Amino acid sequence: MIRKTAYTSLLLASALTAAPALAQTGFPAVAQTARWTSERPDGHAPAGVMSDFLIRNRDLYIGVRYYQEQFRGTNFGTEPISSDEVLDVFSTAPLSLDRQTAELDLRLGLFGWMTLEASMPVVQTKMLNTTDTFLFETTSEAWGDVAIRGLFNLLEMDQYRLSLTLGGTIPTGKLRKRDVGASGVREILPYAMQTSSGTYDILVGGTFLTQNDVASVGGQVNSVIRVMDNWRGYRLGNEFNFTAWGAHNLSDWVSVSMRVLYENWGDVSGSDPGTDGASDPSANSFFQGGERVQIPFGISFFMREGPAAGHRLLFEWYYAVHEDLNGPQLSSDRTLTISWQTFF
Secondary structure (H helix, E strand, O other), rough: OOHHHHHHHHHHHHHHHHHHHOOOOOOOOOOOOOOOOOOOOOOOOOOOOOOOOOOOOOOOEEEEEEEEEEEEEEHHHHHHEEEHHHOOOOOOOOEEEEEEEEEEEEEEEEEEOOEEEEEEEEEEEEEEEEEOOOOOEEEEEOOOOOOEEEEEEEEEEEOOOEEEEEEEEEOOOOOOOEOOOOOOEEEEEEOHHHOOOOOOOEEEEEEEEOOOOOOOEEEEEEEEEEEOOOOOOOOOOOOEEEEEEEEEOOOOOOOEEEEEEEEEEOOOOEEOOOOOOOOOHHHOOOOEEEEEEEEEEEEEEEOOOOOOOOOOOEEEEEEEEEEEEEEEEEEEEEEEEEEEEOOO
């Protein structure tokens, strides 16, 4: 895995290093500018990246993102294991999970040095499980937790931008979603099927952006810090992710991108008294953490003329190159992100 990730990082670094040279070879450029601007196909981060830049005072940014995630098969650590091996220890084994998320993202420019952002998702999840004798499927659908962030300008110099993100979440989602389980009666679903952490969480992050005439480079770090148990008596693990990307303009209305995404999330502290972690690994507090490295490839369309002028449509496809999961967990198989964005 280390070698594969190193090769991927080297490829991304080579592409980004080559961007300044391309700007001097007569390669078609979007605009000759010495200042960072969002008015280009690569002026926004790839589809799956939020809170990427501040907006002008009194401007309103509206974004809608759709995430489609599929998990197939089971990993223990870095190794795949079969459902029969899981059933040697547990009475239930997860086979697949499909999650669809639609998220509204709003930003309002309050001052030149601060932008307020709020986002709220709707989450639909479907999980297929098996026992020794039968298959069963559980589903959940509900609002997720509202996130409110402040984006603060730390650096605005020529083609460079650096910002700090501080905020928190409000537990507006559901924490007691139920469906018919292996017992044949409605029971509380495991952690991955709930749509809320149940706690007020702290959000901390930062973003760096830079551009030349034909390309852009960005990096972002984010963390979710959980400091209290919810009313069910447990606390989800802290989360951390880092991503770095490069985007290249093919014309004045389309760009392509590639990025590296590292994610790390902790186990659950405590447990939900309505679930049985001894019979279902998805409900076991010790088997929820892990880390993952993905390589998302993206394309962005920036409409410059006509009734859709100023609108953007972005796509990203994720390719997982590494997973290390704490105990038997479903493995990431495919992720697609679609985003529409505009200003008012």
